Amino acid sequence: MENFHLSMPTNIYFGHGMVKKLTKHLNQYKRILLVAGGGSIKKNGVYEQVRAVLDSMQIKVFELWGVQPNPDIESVREGIKICKDNDIEFILAVGGGSVIDASKAIAAGFYFKDDPWLLFYDETKVKKALPIGVILTLPATGSETNGNAVVSNREKQEKLSIHSDLLKPVFAILDPYYTFSLPQSQTAAGSADILAHLFEQYFSKNLDNYLIDRMTEAVMKTVIKYAPIAIKEPENLAAREQLMYASTLALNGLLSSGKVTDWATHALEHEVSATHDVTHGVGLAILFPRWMKYCYSDDKAIKYVEYAVNVWEIKKEDFNFIDFNQVFEKLSKEERKSIAFEAIEKTAQFFKSLGLPDSFRSLNIDPSYSKIWASNLIKRDKSAGNFKVLYEEDIKQIYESCFE
Amino acid sequence: MENFHLSMPTNIYFGHGMVKKLTKHLNQYKRILLVAGGGSIKKNGVYEQVRAVLDSMQIKVFELWGVQPNPDIESVREGIKICKDNDIEFILAVGGGSVIDASKAIAAGFYFKDDPWLLFYDETKVKKALPIGVILTLPATGSETNGNAVVSNREKQEKLSIHSDLLKPVFAILDPYYTFSLPQSQTAAGSADILAHLFEQYFSKNLDNYLIDRMTEAVMKTVIKYAPIAIKEPENLAAREQLMYASTLALNGLLSSGKVTDWATHALEHEVSATHDVTHGVGLAILFPRWMKYCYSDDKAIKYVEYAVNVWEIKKEDFNFIDFNQVFEKLSKEERKSIAFEAIEKTAQFFKSLGLPDSFRSLNIDPSYSKIWASNLIKRDKSAGNFKVLYEEDIKQIYESCFE
Numbered sequence: 001m002e003n004f005h006l007s008m009p010t011n012i013y014f015g016h017g018m019v020k021k022l023t024k025h026l027n028q029y030k031r032i033l034l035v036a037g038g039g040s041i042k043k044n045g046v047y048e049q050v051r052a053v054l055d056s057m058q059i060k061v062f063e064l065w066g067v068q069p070n071p072d073i074e075s076v077r078e079g080i081k082i083c084k085d086n087d088i089e090f091i092l093a094v095g096g097g098s099v100i101d102a103s104k105a106i107a108a109g110f111y112f113k114d115d116p117w118l119l120f121y122d123e124t125k126v127k128k129a130l131p132i133g134v135i136l137t138l139p140a141t142g143s144e145t146n147g148n149a150v151v152s153n154r155e156k157q158e159k160l161s162i163h164s165d166l167l168k169p170v171f172a173i174l175d176p177y178y179t180f181s182l183p184q185s186q187t188a189a190g191s192a193d194i195l196a197h198l199f200e201q202y203f204s205k206n207l208d209n210y211l212i213d214r215m216t217e218a219v220m221k222t223v224i225k226y227a228p229i230a231i232k233e234p235e236n237l238a239a240r241e242q243l244m245y246a247s248t249l250a251l252n253g254l255l256s257s258g259k260v261t262d263w264a265t266h267a268l269e270h271e272v273s274a275t276h277d278v279t280h281g282v283g284l285a286i287l288f289p290r291w292m293k294y295c296y297s298d299d300k301a302i303k304y305v306e307y308a309v310n311v312w313e314i315k316k317e318d319f320n321f322i323d324f325n326q327v328f329e330k331l332s333k334e335e336r337k338s339i340a341f342e343a344i345e346k347t348a349q350f351f352k353s354l355g356l357p358d359s360f361r362s363l364n365i366d367p368s369y370s371k372i373w374a375s376n377l378i379k380r381d382k383s384a385g386n387f388k389v390l391y392e393e394d395i396k397q398i399y400e401s402c403f404e
Numbered sequence: 405m406e407n408f409h410l411s412m413p414t415n416i417y418f419g420h421g422m423v424k425k426l427t428k429h430l431n432q433y434k435r436i437l438l439v440a441g442g443g444s445i446k447k448n449g450v451y452e453q454v455r456a457v458l459d460s461m462q463i464k465v466f467e468l469w470g471v472q473p474n475p476d477i478e479s480v481r482e483g484i485k486i487c488k489d490n491d492i493e494f495i496l497a498v499g500g501g502s503v504i505d506a507s508k509a510i511a512a513g514f515y516f517k518d519d520p521w522l523l524f525y526d527e528t529k530v531k532k533a534l535p536i537g538v539i540l541t542l543p544a545t546g547s548e549t550n551g552n553a554v555v556s557n558r559e560k561q562e563k564l565s566i567h568s569d570l571l572k573p574v575f576a577i578l579d580p581y582y583t584f585s586l587p588q589s590q591t592a593a594g595s596a597d598i599l600a601h602l603f604e605q606y607f608s609k610n611l612d613n614y615l616i617d618r619m620t621e622a623v624m625k626t627v628i629k630y631a632p633i634a635i636k637e638p639e640n641l642a643a644r645e646q647l648m649y650a651s652t653l654a655l656n657g658l659l660s661s662g663k664v665t666d667w668a669t670h671a672l673e674h675e676v677s678a679t680h681d682v683t684h685g686v687g688l689a690i691l692f693p694r695w696m697k698y699c700y701s702d703d704k705a706i707k708y709v710e711y712a713v714n715v716w717e718i719k720k721e722d723f724n725f726i727d728f729n730q731v732f733e734k735l736s737k738e739e740r741k742s743i744a745f746e747a748i749e750k751t752a753q754f755f756k757s758l759g760l761p762d763s764f765r766s767l768n769i770d771p772s773y774s775k776i777w778a779s780n781l782i783k784r785d786k787s788a789g790n791f792k793v794l795y796e797e798d799i800k801q802i803y804e805s806c807f808e
Contacts, residue, residue, distance in 0.1 A: 001645045003419025008412045014662060015407025208642050211626040211650055218618030221725050225614065238612050241405050245661065246615055254658075257649065258418060317721040321625050 001209055001258030008252055010145040011171040014245065018173045022053045022092075025133060025171050031060045032090040033083055035103045037067050041094055044181040046137060050094055062086050064106075067095070070152045070159065070273050070280065071102040073117045079106035080116060083130065091132045093169075096190075097141025097150075097280075100134055104149035104167040107132050117153055123162035134172040139179060139244040140190030140281060142197055142251025144172035152274060157376075159274035174248065176240040184231050188354035189281030191227035191243060195220060195347075196284035197250045200266060203295070203303055203387045204259045216255045217310045222246045224311070227354060264385025265291045268395060271373035276365055285356045289348035290401040295388040296340055298333055303387075304340030305331075312346045314339055360402045370399035405613050405662030412656055414549040415575040418649065422577045426457045426496075429537060429575050435464045436494040437487055439507045441471050445498055448585040450541060454498055466490050468510075471499070474556045474563065474677050474684065475506040477521045483510035484520060487534065497538045497573075500594075501545025501554075501684075504538055508553035508571040511536050521557055527566035538576040543583060543648040544594030544685060546601060546655025548576035556678060561780075563678040578652065580644040588635045592758035593685030595631035595647060599624060599751075600688035601655045604670060607699070607707055607791045608663045620659045621714045626650045628715070631758060668789025669695045672799060675777035680769055689760045693752035694805040699792040700744055702737055707791075708744030709735075716750045718743055764806045774803035 013021040026032065034050070041047040054061050064079045082088065083106060093103035107129040109116030119125050134144040143149070147167040152159040182190075202216045222242050229239035249255070268291070269283040296304060305328055308314040319327050328336070352358050361367070374396035377384060384390045390398070417425040430436065438454070445451040458465050468483045486492065487510060497507035511533040513520030523529050538548040547553070551571040556563040586594075606620045626646050633643035653659070672695070673687040700708060709732055712718040723731050732740070756762050765771070778800035781788060788794045794802070 001419065001649075003422065004416075005425075006416040006418070012408075012410040014410070015405065018407065021409075208645070210629065211623065211646050211653070214622030214625060215619045215653075218622050219615065221618060222615040225726055241612070241662070242615050245405075249615070249619075249658075254653075258645070313724055320717055322629055 002206060002260060004256070004258050006253050006257055007165060007168070008145065008254065010169050010252070012145065012174060012248065013171060014174045016175055016177050018175050019049050019053055019135065021171065021173060022050070022133070023057060026054070026057060026059060026090065026092075029059060029090045031062070031086060031088055032092055033079065033088045033106070034061050034063045035067060035079060035091060035093045035095070035099050035106070036063065036065050037095045037099050039065070040181070041137060044178070046094065046135070046178050050092075050135060062088060067099045067102045069098050070277075071098040073105070073151055073153045075102050076105040076109055076116050076151060079103070080109040083110045088130065091130050092135065093132060094135045094137065096136070096138030097143045100141070100143040100169075101149040101151060103132055104129070104143070105151050106130070108162070108164065108167060120151060120153075120160035120162055123164055126162065126164040126166055129164070129166040132167070132169045134169045135178070136172060136174050136244070137178045138182060138186060138190055139247035140193040142194070142247055144169060144174070145248055145252040148251075150270070157274050159270040161270070172248065174244050176237060176244045179240045179244060180235045182234065184234070184355060187227065187230050187234070187243070188356050189279045189285070190247065191223050191281070191354060192285035192351055192356060193281035194223050194243070194247045194250045196265060196281070196288055198255065199288055200263050201255045201259060201261045202307070203262055203292075205387060206259045207302060209258050212255055212257050212259065213306065214310070217307075219246050219250050219255070220311050224350060231354060260386050262385045262387045264387070264390050267377060267381065267384045268373070268398065271377050272360070274376070275369065275373070276363070278363060282356055282363075285351040286358060286360060286402050287398065289344050289351070290398050292344045292347065293341070294394065294398050294401070296337070297388070298336070300387070301333070301336040301340060302328055304343060305336055308339045308343035312343050314342050359404065367400070367403045370396050370403065373399055406610060406664060408660070408662050410657050410661055411569055411572070412549065412658065414573050414656070416549065416578060416652065417575060418578045420579055420581050422579050423453050423457055423539065425575070425577060426454070426537070427461060430458070430461060430463060430494065430496075433463060433494045435466070435490060435492050436496055437483065437492045437510070438465050438467045439471060439483060439495060439497045439499070439503050439510070440467065440469050441499045441503050443469070444585070445541060448582070450498065450539070450582050454496075454539060466492060471503045471506045473502050474681075475502040477509070477555055477557045479506050480509040480513055480520050480555060483507070484513045487514045492534065495534050495536045497536060498541065500540070500542030501547045504545070504547040504573075505553040505555060507536055508533070508547070509555050510534070512566070512568065512571060524555060524557075524564040524566055527568055530566065530568040530570055533568070533570040536571070536573045538573045539582070540576060540578050540648070541582045542586060542590060542594055543651035544597040546598070546651055548573060548578070549652055549656040552655075554674070561678050563674040565674070576652065578648050580641060580648045583644045583648060584639045586638065588638070588759060591631065591634050591638070591647070592760050593683045593689070594651065595627050595685070595758060596689035596755055596760060597685035598627050598647070598651045598654045600669060600685070600692055602659065603692055604667050605659045605663060605665045606711070607666055607696070609791060610663045611706060613662050616659055616661050616663065617710065618714070621711075623650050623654050623659070624715050628754060635758060664790050666789045666791045668791075668794050671781060671785065671788045672777070672802065675781050676764070678780070679773065679777070680767070682767060686760055686767075689755040690762060690764060690806050691802065693748050693755070694802050696748045696751065697745070698798065698802050698805070700741070701792070702740070704791070705737070705740040705744060706732055708747060709740055712743045712747035716747050718746050763808065771804070771807045774800050774807065777803055
C-alpha cells in the first residue's frame with residue numbers, strides 16, 4: 001500500500017426527512033446563498049421543504065438559480081457577486097454534482113482576489129473558502145462529501161477540476177425520496193458515473209490492497225444490482241437508497257486509500273464535454289469499456305481477472321478468496337484474456353441495458369474530434385492515467401474506438 | 405435502511421514513517437500528556453520515535469504509564485490528576501485499545517467535576533473533552549477513530565462503555581511497522597476482536613442494506629485471509645497493513661450505516677472480563693460461535709446464508725449476486741440450516757486455528773459463573789441485543805454453552 005492521509009469530515013445525514021437537520025448546522029448563520037439548477041427542485045417539492053426549514057429559522061436566503069449540467073464559470077462569477085454584495089456566510093447547494101461543484105467554486109472564489117477561473121489553473125491558490133452544505137438530489141458525482149469541483153469554461157472550451165480539503169462540505173443531507181422523480185436518463189447516467197469513479201480507483205498498479213479492492217467491488221455490485229431496478233421502478237425505495245449511498249461512498253476518499261488511482265478516463269471525458277454538450281456519465285459509459293480494452297496487457301491481467309471473477313462472477317467456481325492468486329497463476333495467457341474481455345463486454349452491455357448511448361457516433365459527434373480532443377488534453381497534461389500511462393497517440397486511438 | 409447520522413472526523417495517516425505527521429497537529433500545543441501501557445513501545449522503538457518528534461517541537465511532555473489491558477478507572481483518575489496539575493492541553497495515546505480508551509476517559513474526566521466513573525453510568529454527562537490523538541500499536545478495537553471508550557472498575561467488578569462524538573480522536577497514525585513485534589497471541593485476539601465488531605453490525609434485523617453488508621463481508625474476508633499470515637510471518641508487511649486498516653474500518657461508524665446493530669456478545673463478554681482477567685478478543689472468540697448458534701431461527705436464516713455464501717464461499721456456485729434471495733427462497737429449511745451451521749463451524753475453527761482458546765473451561769473459569777454473569781448483566785440492562793433480544797435465561801444458556 002502507498003502511504004496516505006484520509007480525511008472525511010462531512011457529516012452525513014441519510015434518510016427520509018433529514019432536511020430538518022439543517023437547523024443543527026445553520027443556526028449560527030444569518031445570511032446564506034442557496035444554489036440550485038434548472039427548477040426540478042420546485043417541481044418535486046424539495047425546494048419548498050428546504051425553504052420551510054430556513055424560513056422557520058429566520059435566515060435571510062439569497063438564491064442563485066440556473067446552474068447548468070457541466071456548470072459554467074459564468075454561474076460561479078454570478079454567485080460570487082451575490083455573496084460579496086450580501087455578506088453571505090454559508091452556501092447551501094440543493095441539487096446534483098453541478099450545483100455542488102459550482103457552489104464549491106463560489107465558496108473558494110469568494111476569498112480570491114482575481115477571476116475564479118484562475119483557481120482552476122492552480123488549485124493551490126485556494127487558501128480559504130466559505131462553508132458549504134449539501135442537499136443531494138442526484139446520486140452520481142460523490143461531490144457531496146469530497147473536496148473536488150469540476151467547472152467548465154465554455155468561452156475557452158475548457159473543463160477543469162480542482163481539489164481542496166477546504167471545499168469539503170460541512171454536511172450532506174441524503175434523502176433517497178428526493179430522487180424518486182429523477183428521469184431514467186439521469187438515473188442511468190448517474191449510475192455510470194458512480195461505476196466510473198470506482199473503476200478509476202480500482203484499476204490501479206497497487207495490487208496489495210485486498211481490503212479496499214473488495215470494498216470497491218461491493219459498491220460496484222450494488223450499482224449493477226440496483227440501477228436497473230431504480231430505472232424500472234423509480235419509486236423503489238431500496239434501490240434509491242442503495243444508489244444514493246453508493247454514489248457517496250464511491251468518491252469520499254475511502255476507496256483511494258493506499259492507492260495510486262488512474263483518472264485517465266475522466267480526463268478524456270472532460271475534453272469531450274468541453275466541446276460538446278454531453279452528459280458526464282454518458283461520456284464515461286462510452287469511454288470506459290474502450291479504455292479497459294486498450295489498457296489490457298498480460299502484466300495487468302490479474303486486475304481484470306479480479307474484476308471479472310469478483311464483480312461479474314465469471315468462473316467464480318474456479319477461484320477462492322484465500323488462494324485467488326495461485327489459481328490465477330495456473331491460467332494460460334489466453335484464458336486470462338478471455339475472462340478479462342468477457343468482463344469488459346459485460347460492462348459495455350450493462351451500460352447499454354441502462355439505455356445509455358454506446359458510441360460518440362450515436363451522439364452525432366464528428367469523428368475528427370478524436371484528434372482535437374487528444375491534442376487539447378496533451379496541451380495541458382503531458383499524459384493521462386497511471387494504470388497505463390497514455391500519450392497523445394494512445395488517447396486518440398481510444399477516442400477513435402468510441403466512434404466504432 | 406434506518407435513518408442515520410455518520411461522522412468520521414478523525415484524520416487517518418497510514419503508512420511507514422507517518423509519526424512525523426505529529427508536527428502538523430501538535431504545533432499549537434505546549435503541554436501534552438502521553439499515555440502508554442506496560443512498556444512494549446520502549447522495546448520496539450516506537451516510544452523513541454514519538455519522543456524524538458515531540459522533543460524536536462519543544463513540547464513539554466508528561467507521561468502516564470502502566471495502563472493495563474481492560475483499563476481500570478484507577479489509571480483514568482491518575483491521568484486526570486496529571487492533566488489538572490499540569491494544565492495539559494492535549495492527550496496523545498500511544499498503544500492499543502486500552503491505552504486509547506483510558507485516554508478518552510481522561511479527556512472527558514478532565515472537565516467533569518465529579519469522579520470519572522460516574523460518566524460510565526451516564527454518558528450524557530460528557531459535555532466537553534480534551535482533544536486526543538492516537539498512535540496505534542495494536543489493531544483490534546477500532547477505538548482510534550471512534551468515540552467509544554470501555555473501562556473497568558475492578559473494585560466494583562464492573563466493565564462499562566461510553567460513547568461521545570467529543571471523544572473521537574483528532575488524528576490516528578497507523579504505521580503497520582509498529583505491529584511487527586506483536587506476539588502471536590495479541591495478533592490472534594486482535595483479529596478476533598475485529599471480526600466480532602463486524603459480526604455485531606452484520607447480524608442485524610435490517611436486511612435491506614446490500615451495500616454495507618457486502619462491504620462488511622469484504623472486511624471479514626480480509627481478516628480471515630491475512631490474520632493467519634500475520635501470525636505465521638509477523639513481519640509480513642501486506643498482512644500487517646491489511647489487518648491494521650481492517651481494524652479501523654471495522655468500527656469507525658461506516659459499517660453501522662442504516663442499521664440497528666446488535667452488541668449482545670460484547671455485553672456478554674464485558675461481564676466475563678469484569679470478573680476474570682480474560683483478553684477481550686479471546687472472550688469474544690469463545691462467545692460468538694455460540695451466540696450465532698443460539699440465535700439461529702428459520703426467520704433469521706437469510707442472514708446466516710449470506711454470511712456462509714459470501715464470506716466462507718459455501719455453495720457459492722449455486723448463488724449469484726443479482727438473484728441471491730430468489731435462490732435462497734428455493735432452499736428447504738434443512739438446507740438453509742445446514743449451510744448456516746457449516747459457516748458457524750468454520751468461524752469456530754478459524755478462531756481455533758489462530759491458537760485461541762475455545763471454551764471458558766480451558767481458561768479455568770468455574771461454570772457457576774454463567775449464572776452470576778447473566779444475573780449481573782440483567783441487573784444493569786433488561787436485555788441484550790437486537791438481532792434476537794436475549795433475556796436472562798437466554799444469556800445464561802449461551803454462557804453455559806461456552807463451557808462445553
